[in-house]
Amino acid sequence: MKRAVILGGTGVLGRAIAWRLIRAGWAVDMTGRDRTKMPADLAAAGARFIAAERRDDAALAGVMAGGADLLVDAVCYTDADARQLLPHLAAVTSAVMLSSKAVYVDAAGNHVNSDVAPRFDAPILENNPTMRPGTGDYQSREGYGANKVAAENTLLGSGHPVTVIRASKVHGEGAALPREWMFVKRVLDRRPAVFLAHAGQGADHTTAAVNTAALVERVAAVPAARILNSADPDAPNARQIAAAIARYLGHHWEEVLLDDSAPAGLGDHPWDFRPPLVLSTKASLDLVYEPVGTYAQTIPHQVDWLVKAAAAGAMPGTGDPSLKHYLDYSREEQFTAGSALRTRQRPL
Template sequence: MSTGSQTARRAVILGGTGMLGRAAAERLARAGWSVDVTGRTRGNLPPVLADLGVRFHAVERRDGEALAALLGSGTDLLIDALAYTAADARLLLPLLGDVGTTVMLSSKAVYVDAAGRHVNTAEGPSFDGPITEDHPTLAPGDMPHDSPEGYGPNKVAAEHVLLDSGTPATVIRASKVHGPGATRLREWVFARRVLDRRPAVLLAGGGTGIDHPTAAVNTAALIHCVADAPPGTRILNSADPDVPTGAQTARIVAGHFGHEWREVLLADDAPAGLGDHPWDARPGIVLDTSAASALGYTPVGTYAQTIAPSLDWLTTQPGSRFDADPYFEGFFDYAAEDRYLRAHPVS
């Protein structure tokens, strides 16, 4: 591990060109760290990271020899944004002897309610309050991880491997992450309506649903806090300091672009599917982040303060990038919205 006042601390980020990885890389590089990131192609490395001296490596996450060579004889901080299975985590164990602290990026998808439901079940979960890190999780699993049924169980399995390894490891569970570079920026549901100059936005459940967002820069700040803390084994939730409702989220997105529209707050008897949006969780899903605060973490900003770069980045991307994602199917039935608006004119 790097020591001494004249030597910059070194961080290695597996998956460093993705949304969370690039935020962590920029945060650490600006703080004087020496940063190496892996990715599929160098072209995915944002220019700002290259300008900050971040080094790119085309290393496959499941290539143990390449990972060993990258980590070398000493790494102060290893951030794994690509640990999806127990096998992924086990691959790292022989390499952690000279790693100061390991951070695994996980998800709130691991949490289950009293009925065993989670955020990827057909019927959403019903939590009885803010979710703390000791809340029950799914059982570890070893099925295909790239599915709604397999994602959470595999994440739990990967968490267990690292937490039980005896090496300093921190698991960070984030919620509905937003930031430049997102493969799925959920704000597209409202941003596309703004770009299409829709005169009204319809919101199911009166716009009261909430699903805690997490800015990538806030998770990066938490990672930085973990790196500065004494080494240890811990689980930390990561989420924005505020929890906007669906209506507030729509308002923030429209306001960013200077767009004005009529908010139509739908009652529960409105046609099924009308006014659906990604934050419509009722009862709401909120992560308790007091453990992170107790460690010394300070968020970069609120949702409204941190979403702006994502929205600016979104406008530089072709709309087809998001429309091609099956996740967004059904969110843009403008014909159904127009029929409802004609049948329910403003008095």
């Protein structure tokens, strides 16, 4: 039986990858600091949880003892993290570093965490310019992408078959930042209307965790040093995302498609990039990788998880402070108090 090790495996991508590999007959070991975050259904399916601190050299050596057919690092954020892996890569057939599209910069040097939003007029290829490699606080807006680039460079230059996978806005069960909660919560609150800034035309390419998992499984079969984008086969805008979620939950609301004259903050959402930010996935498809499905086909898994969590009294997305802004209905109430809602129907 082939062995896979997923470092930091209890997050949204780690879970999806574990399920994909288990169903394909792999033995899967998942590491993490908190055993309570290990999904019970994954453990019941045969995944093994190993309590280990990612940055503890001795713990990492224990996890990697005997090597692995596939190593997936879901928590490699810095050059130091990458260098910790180097002594173990000779005993790994194929390795994957999960990175992010946050590394890309536009012609003006702006990136998704910049004060000025980037502008990409075409789908972003893997050879698009990136931020300069850096150190410092990887949890800061400027430090996140720069540290990721440094880690990528170290692993890609190691001489080992490491695939860097750059995902976009990830969705799936276990997401720490379940952006779609802003629409699911509106449905659960039976809101009669959904407000969308810039007519909901803004888009930031979505990435189903299950699609990334399918790509990882393919990468395991064809080891190499390379960079691959991971995103859904479609790139829905915010209006299409809201419609897909409402449709799945059987809810009808009035669409209020706002223009630039709308009050500041009204209709804000996390996908508001114009022109749309889209990743090219041609390189992944050329690898004969088959996506699990489109956004509308894959989002129900996360929606069901969010609805179940809410029914159990949990509040999804507590780790994402921006959700409080997106779920503040006061601007909508003020707007509707001053004018009657009129839906402007436009093609999706």
